[in-house]
Amino acid sequence: MKYATEFRDPKAAKAVLAAIARTADAIGATREKPVHIMEICGGHTHAIFRYGLDKLVHEGVEFIHGPGCPVCVLPMSRVDECVEIAERPGVILTTFGDAMRVPGTKRSLLQAKAAGADIRMVYSPLDALELARRNPDREVVFFGLGFETTTPSTALSIQQAAREGLTNFSVFCNHITVPEPIKALLDDPDMLLDGFIGPGHVSMVIGTHPYDFIARDYGKPIAVAGFEPLDLLQSVLMVLRQIAEGRAEVENQYARVVPEHGNPVSLAAIEDVYERRPSFEWRGLGEIDASGLRIREKYRAFDAEEKFGIGYGAGPRQVAEPEGCACGAAMTGRIKPTACPQFGRGCTPEMPLGALMVSSEGACAAYWQYGGARAAAE
């Protein structure tokens, strides 16, 4: 794979780890008094555990796992609404595989499928579009989910459906944005973060400037990073060096993919199709102002919430988490996943109770898959 081996070179990793250790020592970071660095993106959480980076770095560096896993922050009420759409007669509900096992208050999409709903996993919203073309007598709904990385793909699909005049295609929109929850976390007095690893693929869409407020208003360093082990280690070093030198800037470690101003075509498609909701509910974080997107009036024919009369404003909303589930505390870094009483007992990747155990990008699933299961057994 292009630029995989180069960014997995063990010899280079050793040199970066040594530089991390020197810098961590210079700023006085210790196991008891560590530097807290939040990797915002769930893909980064997964890579950190996959390569054991949390164990390889200097003991004075502690990773805090951020809210950047879309299925993990999806509230149960939205899963319920999605199941409700899927169970309508004539509907083919299409979704990314990640969302299948997310628990709702009654059932997950997987359980709804087992009970007879026509739910199909797709790789791309373009597959949903093709299903709509091939099944003109069925209503094809795409479960639109994800951060700015994924938002352009559903926006471009809706534009394509409009150009073709498809009337049996719609999107149940749950797209969310990265900067707003980061601001909410920074405003939380309980949160002790010293710096951030910025999400690489979100940034290839939005660029690096939407993070300026983190450095300017909160005085925290951030380095936008790629997904290979050397990318992550180099970005940790960039954050530590900023701390050591008393700087707070937005740096771009992943310049091979992330342009400073993002991708103009993606940004234009998002702007054309979506507008901000006044607020959106995040599991574990509550309602966050202007953090979610909805489909604009001019594309309302493709809005599943409009088409099926479901969603925000359609009825009373219930904010709930399963009993004993500590996903909220784990998501804000207040507890480690292994400190949750349900971890590995009432909650495993096979039978998830909370959302952080569902996706491989969730912190709990990463702990479980890469050593957490051992820790729980000890």
Added chain:
Amino acid sequence: MCLGIPGRIIAITDATRLMAMAEVSGVRREVNVACIADGPLEGLIGEWALIHVGFAMSRIDADEAEKTLEALRDLGEAQEALEAMAEGQRALEANP
């Protein structure tokens, strides 16, 4: 969810819908190239792009990749120099 994987554009399959064939780790898949189409579509053939859920989202910039790798190589050389210095110090302090 935000997983992306490098792929190489090998042919344009439907110019109207901005679709192209991409090769990703030896597997071929049709992808939408709207986000990277800033000139004639044929110019994309042979280019590397980051592929996400069926869309080529961003071109991979070889010059920028080289700069990042260069910074890593510098760290490696610095590390070797530091190790040599430490070795020299130990030699000076060693009692025969």
